[in-house]
Amino acid sequence: MATEVTFYVLSEGQAAEEVACTLLIERLQRRQRIAVMANDKQAAEAFDELLWSLPAERFVPHSLVGEGGAGGAPVVIGWDQPLSDYGYQKHLLVNLQAHAPDVAHQFRSVIDFVPADTAGKEQARERYRQYRRQGLTLTTQQLNEPT
Template sequence: MTEVAFHFNVPDKLGYACRLLRKAAGSGAKVVVTGEADLLRALDTELWTFSALEFLPHCHAASADAQVLAASPIVLADAPRATPHQEVLVNLGTRVPDGFERFERLIEVVTQDDEDRQQARTRWKHYADRGYAIKRHDLAAKEGT
């Protein structure tokens, strides 16, 4: 069963996603990032400019050929079901990702924005109602310690 984790109170969704992806790629994990198309385009730009000293190899599922998809440690996809990786799925979007259950881990990234938090509560309920154990990581609590 997919391990579900919510990362709450993220001050900068794209910056946090870049740090999360750097950590995952550094550990050898294969990651799919999903969300709305405009958010994925912004993340693509952020991944190119995130660090002057390192590059996070990534591709778009919609435009990459099968060999590039298989070799890329980070795949940006509005439809994660159609990707070759099944290890980690990072959801930056507002909806429950289609096909999330085929991944070992799902990470939901939630900002401090009220609308984003409300949509996250709906996703939390969706997972909980289906029996998924959910881990909660509150970044605001970590800042205070």
């Protein structure tokens, strides 16, 4: 079964990180284990802080790579660490990086984003090409309202 990559097309004013929070909550309800890959340590820590700022009813159990228990939290956030550092096998990859991770094919599914700005769209097109070269199944989904 090929890995499915879904690109979410963001509207003006939508941030990938904020939409990712909502998608994480939905996927956790399906009991999926999730890896989030950020551009660098600073971006990973910022996403970690964003998750901690969610209201209690939207709590996302998460940790940064290397923190928490031996198996890792249901959501583990990293940047350039090897996939083995994320703990138990993850079902879903949420890509917040500027490139397509080489390990994307090791997940059942991948979530990626197409920002509204021109530079962001071009980076997303390049990631799309990178995923296609990896032989992954690609779809696009429009998001109409800010999350």
